[in-house]
Amino acid sequence: MxxxxxxLPISVLFAFLALGAYLWSVRSGQLDDLETPAVRVLFDDDxxx
Amino acid sequence: MNVAESDTQKQESQSVRIxxxxxxxxxxxxxxxxCGGCELVFNTIHSLxxxxxxKLRAGTDGEGTExxxxxKSYAYLSDPEISAQISKELPNKLTEVRxxxxxxxxxxxxxxLEKLPFVLEGVSSSRVxxxxxxxxxxxxxxxxxxxxxxxFMHSLGYPPVPATDSLISSEDKRIKxxxxxxxxxxxxxxxxxxxxxxxxIESFFTGMEPExxxxxxxxxxxxxxxxxxWSAAPFYRSALSTLLTGRVxxxxxxxxxxxxxxxxxxxxxxxxxxxxxxxxxTCLIFLLLLGRYAQWNALSRSRASTATTWDLFxxxxxxxxxxxxxxxxxxxxxxxDVVLVRPxxxxxxxxxxxxxxxxxxxxxxxxxxxxxxxxxxxxVLGGTFNIDGSLEIVVQYxxxxxxxxxxxxxxxxxxxxxxxxxxxxxxxxxxxxxSVLGLSVACFVIWYLIDPIKALPITISLLVIxxxxxxxxxxxASVAVALAQARKVGVYIRNPSAMSLLPEARKFYFDKTGxxxxxxxxxxxxxxxxxxxxxxxxLARASARHPVSLALDVFASSIEEAxxxxxxxxxxKGVEGYTVDGRTISLGSYRxxxxxxxxxxxxxxxxxDRWLSHTMTVSLLxxxxxxxxxxxxxxSLHPHSQKVISALKSLxxxxxxxxxxxxPVVNAIGHSLGIENSVIRGDLYPWQKRDVLRGELSQTxxxxxxxxxxxxxxxxxxxxxxxxxxxxxxxxxxxxxxxxDGIEGFYRTLRGAQKLKGIIYRNLTFxxxxxxxxxxxxxxxxxxxxxxxILMPLSSLIVILSSALPTYFRKES
Numbered sequence: 001m002x003x004x005x006x007x008l009p010i011s012v013l014f015a016f017l018a019l020g021a022y023l024w025s026v027r028s029g030q031l032d033d034l035e036t037p038a039v040r041v042l043f044d045d046d047x048x049x
Numbered sequence: 050m051n052v053a054e055s056d057t058q059k060q061e062s063q064s065v066r067i068x069x070x071x072x073x074x075x076x077x078x079x080x081x082x083x084c085g086g087c088e089l090v091f092n093t094i095h096s097l098x099x100x101x102x103x104k105l106r107a108g109t110d111g112e113g114t115e116x117x118x119x120x121k122s123y124a125y126l127s128d129p130e131i132s133a134q135i136s137k138e139l140p141n142k143l144t145e146v147r148x149x150x151x152x153x154x155x156x157x158x159x160x161x162l163e164k165l166p167f168v169l170e171g172v173s174s175s176r177v178x179x180x181x182x183x184x185x186x187x188x189x190x191x192x193x194x195x196x197x198x199x200x201f202m203h204s205l206g207y208p209p210v211p212a213t214d215s216l217i218s219s220e221d222k223r224i225k226x227x228x229x230x231x232x233x234x235x236x237x238x239x240x241x242x243x244x245x246x247x248x249x250i251e252s253f254f255t256g257m258e259p260e261x262x263x264x265x266x267x268x269x270x271x272x273x274x275x276x277x278x279w280s281a282a283p284f285y286r287s288a289l290s291t292l293l294t295g296r297v298x299x300x301x302x303x304x305x306x307x308x309x310x311x312x313x314x315x316x317x318x319x320x321x322x323x324x325x326x327x328x329x330x331t332c333l334i335f336l337l338l339l340g341r342y343a344q345w346n347a348l349s350r351s352r353a354s355t356a357t358t359w360d361l362f363x364x365x366x367x368x369x370x371x372x373x374x375x376x377x378x379x380x381x382x383x384x385x386d387v388v389l390v391r392p393x394x395x396x397x398x399x400x401x402x403x404x405x406x407x408x409x410x411x412x413x414x415x416x417x418x419x420x421x422x423x424x425x426x427x428x429v430l431g432g433t434f435n436i437d438g439s440l441e442i443v444v445q446y447x448x449x450x451x452x453x454x455x456x457x458x459x460x461x462x463x464x465x466x467x468x469x470x471x472x473x474x475x476x477x478x479x480x481x482x483x484s485v486l487g488l489s490v491a492c493f494v495i496w497y498l499i500d501p502i503k504a505l506p507i508t509i510s511l512l513v514i515x516x517x518x519x520x521x522x523x524x525x526a527s528v529a530v531a532l533a534q535a536r537k538v539g540v541y542i543r544n545p546s547a548m549s550l551l552p553e554a555r556k557f558y559f560d561k562t563g564x565x566x567x568x569x570x571x572x573x574x575x576x577x578x579x580x581x582x583x584x585x586x587x588l589a590r591a592s593a594r595h596p597v598s599l600a601l602d603v604f605a606s607s608i609e610e611a612x613x614x615x616x617x618x619x620x621x622k623g624v625e626g627y628t629v630d631g632r633t634i635s636l637g638s639y640r641x642x643x644x645x646x647x648x649x650x651x652x653x654x655x656x657x658d659r660w661l662s663h664t665m666t667v668s669l670l671x672x673x674x675x676x677x678x679x680x681x682x683x684x685s686l687h688p689h690s691q692k693v694i695s696a697l698k699s700l701x702x703x704x705x706x707x708x709x710x711x712x713p714v715v716n717a718i719g720h721s722l723g724i725e726n727s728v729i730r731g732d733l734y735p736w737q738k739r740d741v742l743r744g745e746l747s748q749t750x751x752x753x754x755x756x757x758x759x760x761x762x763x764x765x766x767x768x769x770x771x772x773x774x775x776x777x778x779x780x781x782x783x784x785x786x787x788x789x790d791g792i793e794g795f796y797r798t799l800r801g802a803q804k805l806k807g808i809i810y811r812n813l814t815f816x817x818x819x820x821x822x823x824x825x826x827x828x829x830x831x832x833x834x835x836x837x838x839i840l841m842p843l844s845s846l847i848v849i850l851s852s853a854l855p856t857y858f859r860k861e862s
Contacts, residue, residue, distance in 0.1 A: 004261065008268055012241065019237045026229045032222060036179040039156040042105065 070206075090206050097168045099161055106157035123199035125365050126211070128378055132195055135211040143173065145187050146195060148202070148209035153182050161205065169193060169201060184209070221349055228342045231280040235338055238276035239331035243838075245269045246328035250835045266318045269327040276331045277311050280338060299478035299521055302485055303337065306330075306512045313509045323506055326513050329837045333513075336845050337521050344525035347532035348545055366390075366397040369441070379447060386444045390435045392620075398431045399446040406621035407438030408595060420596060422621050422640070437595055438620020477813055478520060481820070485515050492828050503830065511827040513837050519816030519844040524809055527852035531805045538858045539772075539788040540798050547767045547783035551802040553748060554766060557697060558741075560753035561708035561715050561731075564771055564792060565694075565722065566684040568754070570596045570666060572604040574681040576656045581670055581678050583611035588624045588636040588670075591616050597668050598624075600682050601636075623668075632673045639667050642676065649676040656681075664714050684714070686721060689793040694722045696796060706730065707738045709757055739764045752795055769795060801858040808855060812848050819844045 025031060070087035082088040094102055126132055136146040153162070158177070162184055165175040171192025176185045188198060202209045245265050252262060284300045284307070291298035310330050317323040367374040369387040379397060382388065387403055390396050396409070408420040411433040420436055423429055429442060432453035448454050489508050496504035528545055535542050542548060562568050578585065586605035589598040591613075613634070616626030623637015635641075639657065642649065649657070649669070653676055660667050660681040669679045697704055705728040708715045712731035719729040730741070735757045742749055742764035751758065751765035754772070759781035762768025770782035771791055788794030823840060826832050 001258075001261065005264060008264065012268065012272060015237055015241055019233060022233045023230055026226050026233065029222075029226075031229055032225065033178045036159060036177060039159055039179060042156050043160050044101065 090204065093204055094161070099164055099168070102157050102161045105160050106155060123196045123203070124376060125378065126195035126199055128365075130378075136195070139187065142189065142191070143187050144190050145185065146198075147183055147185050148199070148211060149183050150177075150202070150207045150209055151182065152207050153177070153179070153184075158207070162202070162207065165202075169198065172198065224345065225349075228338070228345065231283070232335065232338045232342060235276045235280040235331060235335040238272055238274075238280070239328065239335040241272045242269045242328040242331050245272070246325070246834065246838065249325070250838070253833070253835075263321065266325060269325060270315055270318050273311065273327040273331050276334050277307060281307055281334045283341075284337070299482065299517060302478075302482040302517045303333075303521055305486070306515075306517065307334065310509055310513050313505055317506070324510070324834045326509065326834050326837055329513050329834070329841050332838075332842060333518050336518055336842070340522045340525040340529070340849075343529035344532075347529040347536070348542075382444060382447055384444050384446070388442050388444060390440045390442060392435060392437050392439065394435055396429050396431055396433050396435055396440075396442065397447070398442065398444045399451040400429060400442040400444045402427045402429060403441040403443045405438055405440040407440050408436040408621050410434040410436055410596075422638075424621065437592065437618065477817075478517070481517070481520060481817070485512070485517075485820075485824075488515075488824060488828075507827065507830055507832075510832040510837060511824060514823040514827050514832050514840060515820045518841055519819055519848045520813070522845055522848045522852075523812035523816050526849050527805060527808045527812060530853045531801065531808075531857045534857050535798070535801065538797070539786065540794065540801070540858060541785040541787065542783070543785065544783040547769075548802045548805055550748075550767050551750065551784075551799055552806050554702070554750045556703045556705060556745065556749045558705045558707055558749060558751045558761070558765065560738075560751075560758050560761075561706055561710055561718055562684060563754035564752055565687060565690045565706070565718055567687050567791075568684065570600040570682040571685045572600055572680050573665065573683045573685065574656075574660065575604075575678065576653055577678040578670075578680065581672075582608045584613070584628070584634065584672075585636060585670055585678075585680075586610045587613050588616065588626070588634070591626075592618045592624045597666060597682060601668065601680060604680070628672065634670070634672050636668065636670045639669060642669050642671065647671050647674055647676060653679050663717070664711055684710075684718075686718065687791050689790060689796075690722060693792050693796045694724070697799075698723075704728070707733055707741060707751075707761065709733055709735070709738075735760050752792070769798070771795060797858050797860065804855065804857050808852060808857075812851055815851065816844065816848060819847075 068082050068087050070082060070091045082091065094100060132146075135148075136144045139145050150158075150162075153159070159179060162177050163175050165186070166172045171190075172186060172188045174187040177183070178185075184202075186198065188195075199209050245268055248257070249262075249265055249269070251257075257265075281304070285304045287298055288300040288304040292301060307330055310326055314325045314327055314330070317325055365376045365378050366382055367389040368377045368382055369375075369389070374389045382398065388398060388400075392407070402423050402425050404425055406422070406424040409423045409429060410420045411430060423440065429440070430453065431446070431451035446454075489511055492511055493504050493508040496507050528548070531548065532542050532545065559565055582605040585601055586608055587610040589601040589605070590610065592598045612629055614627035614629050614631065616624055618624050619637070619641070622641035623635055625633070625635035625637070628634050639661075647669075653669075657667055657669075657679060663681075663683075665681040665683045667679055667681055669676050671677060694704060704724055706715060706719055706724060708729075708731045710731055712729075715729055715731035716726055719726065733741075738751075738758065739760035742751060742761050745765075749765045750767045750769065751761045752769045752771065753759075753762060754770060758768075758770070762770060762781045762783070767784070768782045769784045769786060771794065772785070772787040772789070784798060786794040786798060788797065819840075823832070823844075826836070
């Protein structure tokens, strides 16, 4: 089970990489508007004629 | 059978039909739209191939849209100085501009507005934010002017308001991002420490090799660090700052719990033996941050400002230059200039009438429900509404020197004086803090004497389990949910302390016009009118702008209009014309009839005298120079007023009325609601209302509906604005109610505030109980990390559910 000494730090690293990506997305303003994107899902793709 | 089919069948057989565009109920069978505005928008939308709008709207939460506001001039957007304030130059000659759209509210709105680039030449991108109610457009000003763009949006039903810096809050953005980042970090730390502690807890039962134990302990300590040092920093800051001012804030026990627990757990890890609570600590940080964020978010959305001084003062006016009238920005207009104000426009200046006659609606400033006659020599005020005639006005004051300007200025300067939140909840938290600290010290000392090794761990477990988590969520969770629910039903709570002051208040002051009454004229009496209703209706519809005409039209709405030979509208007086068989006919004011010396039969004259002595408005109809019938109109009581006032009385609240309308009129309304004369005051200007309230102690509530109430609202303990025509009252009001049912909405809010208070107490009681039990267990030495890890989130969950499940603003039957 000594492998855990390697695995644990690596998984934690991955966790923090993911966190880093999240922080980047917050700073670049992607989470500023959480309401409108939810509503955009309802739009159909077909453009009007 | 297709369900959809039977639904439409059902709708057609029902007698209530609605406007195809704005969905307000229609008064007659054969119409498809409620007004020309809706019809125009409907056709515009279809002709642009955007009928998907209606399909989309049907599928989403269908709250009726408002009726299309009358078209106004956006010419001011062509002024380079003004457009520079609201737009930004982009590379490749494009311009980015932001507008605030007060009427936006659903998915279909977003869809149609984001289709603008496809229907308008020159607009390259359009992005809407439902949360803030704003639209961001990129356009090429060579192909399309801002003025055209704004007019087009208006024609679709979304009159745009320029978004100056005060509307785009970069401060709010910063706070939101800060919250989200801290929550994210806390979440990751909590999740990972929880995983590790899962193993650690298992190890109590099954045992674990010491090297792995060390690894997991150290790993937990390190992973928890970012949460403790960075995510929780706001707690430390506020605890410290309130401590320095000598007050005790709930963030103090929170900060102590976190720091003390972490440091001793770290010590435990270094020394290699004992229990650690890293997962409870990080979970505490995460949950508390989440609660704070929910509360802040709900509050900032309720505060969405619709303040628009742009709406009140036209930005340009038509000034006489030589023999022509030229459009000029308001800043360039001076005392002595002559401005032209056309029907259905707002008067831009304080001044006196030089030429023309019209009816002027000054309810904005005085609350007077009846429009007043204005002719050469009469004084007029800026911000009031010119109804039906053209007026040439000699300018006396402009801008901040007008009466309205002064009122707006005084609102702005008093903006910051909101009452600090001295909730009882905080007081209780204060006592709690002190008790827990005292208890921890006592606990430590006692255990040290009994069994020194156990002293520290037990004290730490005491701090962790009495975690102010439940207590820290008791208020934010319920306030957040209450605010969010309020917003959904149309109650915008801008100042949360108002919710705690409202149930406590004793004295309730009400405005009359628009608050206790509908603010609209309706026919309350008539004489001899049956035979003539069809003619009356035709004449009334000919001058549909006037409140009297509207009231007469509604009164005669079940009758078919009779044809007329011809007719002519006479500004400020009425409508005159010829019947199909050539007789003269006119409908209008008493004054006009007297001017033209039209004969009035004695029985009608007697009725007129009676009505006028009750200060009602009268309208007469003559045929062939002989008065044949007459109507009395007055402001009618709001359908819910009686019920609400009785309910308030049964709650033993004191009810008073302050109004700008004439004393006898206000007295009459007061009587019908069972309120004595001694507490009714009429003929008050806005600043006089304010003075009355200033003389009172803080437990007052003022309920009003317009700008003329704004100063009073600020002076009262709690200022409540019912949706009126002017959104600027929102700036001054602590609570803004747009539920659509007027004073009923106010009552629901009062009940909601009482319910919120009840729930907060319930939460506090529960968390105190939980803490007592937890503390007992901890002091007795029974609290292990497992128990702490279970109890703490459980207590938070219970508080959250207790806050989130109830309905705060139920519609009472």
